[in-house]
Amino acid sequence: MVIDVVDAVRLAKAHRRRDRRLLECQEELDQRAAEEDAALQKARQMLYDEAIVPFRDVFQRLKRVDLVELAAIERPTVGGKVGIEPRRSRKIAVLPAVRGLAGGALVIAVPLVVGHAAKAGPYRAVQCFGSASTGRPIKTLGGAAARNAAEAWFGRGSIAAGGGGRAAGKMMLDKIETTSVNLTREVIAKWQIQGLEDSQQKKARDLDRRETEMGEAQDAASALHERSKDMRRVLHDLRFTLVGRLPSFTALVEACDDPARYDSRRRAEVAAMVDLDGLAVMVMECPIIDAEGRMTEESGRVIADAEARLRAMETE
Structure with missing residues (x-):
């Protein structure tokens, strides 16, 4: 690039x-x-x-x-x-x-909501369709219990069930957010450069x-x-x-x-x-x-x- x-x-x-x-x-x-x-x-x-x-x-x-x-x-x-x-x-x-x-480098401003939105989509899907380690649907849980169950789901289950628990789930969600921001920036950068190239042509x-x-x-x-x-x-x-x-x-x-x-x-x-x-x-x-x-x-x-x-x- x-x-x-x-x-x-x-x-x-x-x-x-x-x-x-x-x-x-x-x-x-x-x-x-x-x-x-x-x-x-x-x-x-x-x-x-x-x-x-x-x-x-x-x-x-x-x-x-x-x-x-x-x-x-x-x-x-x-x-x-x-x-x-x-x-x-x-x-x-x-x-x-x-x-x-x-004069220097190409600066691309990407709204922070892009990364959060990318993370929020899968998170909401798990809350609606995922199940807790106990087998109970997460959507039937409320408050902290629902949040804990969803985060544990991204960590491949609770520690008691052999998964990574909430900590691993949070790391996975953060990775999704970071990857989304980087990909979005790359896409926008390529789009801007393509626009410049088309204009110069x-x-x-x-x-x-x-x-x-x-x-x-x-x-x-x-x-x-x-x-x-x-x-x-x-x-x-x-x-x-x-x-x-x-x-x-x-x-x-x-x-x-x-x-x-x-x-x-x-x-x-x-x-x-x-x-x-x-x-x-x-x-x-x-x-x-x-x-x-x-x-x-x-x-x-x-x-x-x-x-x-x-x-x-x-x-x-």
Whole structure:
């Protein structure tokens, strides 16, 4: 039984260690998600402030050109989640009995009436159905005579009849009481230990499930990290391209603000800037994750399309 108790304590401690590891992993994922959110938000904000707004300020100076030709866009706002939504791991509740085991010994309180009741049952049966050494039914006797006869019965009869008498009977009754208490304590101890083992087995299954989910979350977080890096790279490339072309476009508009007088080269330059602006808006407003925290397929397609169009512009 001592081995069972030690095993229960060891298992509970192991479960607490696993639970702490899961909590630490979740905290790392939450921190990583927050950093990804901040980095992506910064990239969006820089593209908006340094490229899109300056371009549109110049574009609106063109005559007979309506701003509705440009894709609608709003200033980036904080709040779009990039990482996985934090899921708080549940802490393992340690039963008081387990805490008692960890600190020392398992204490089982057994009411004293158990032993007395165990002794009283056989004693009453002998009083009802037993016979004294004289052959007279004990139930016909009263008071001390009945008690003496019953005790002598447990001592295998009176000393005169060759038995152990009342003294031996009392020893037998005491033995019945002691044995009953010990057996009851053992039964209760085994029941409590079994309960602890069942509880720890349930916790082990729960921890197994949570560790599986944590592994999936870590894999998803790694994939999201790579997708976020790709998105930030595209946002940076768009900003770099727009800012790089902005001086030439600004000079074009300042020299002539009437598109009707532009030749094919200048019209192509305006069209390219409008196309870049629309591409930037598309990338900026593309969500990386959905409402369930899963990475969207759309973001992968948008990134690939933006990279292909940027490469094509470089060769023009």
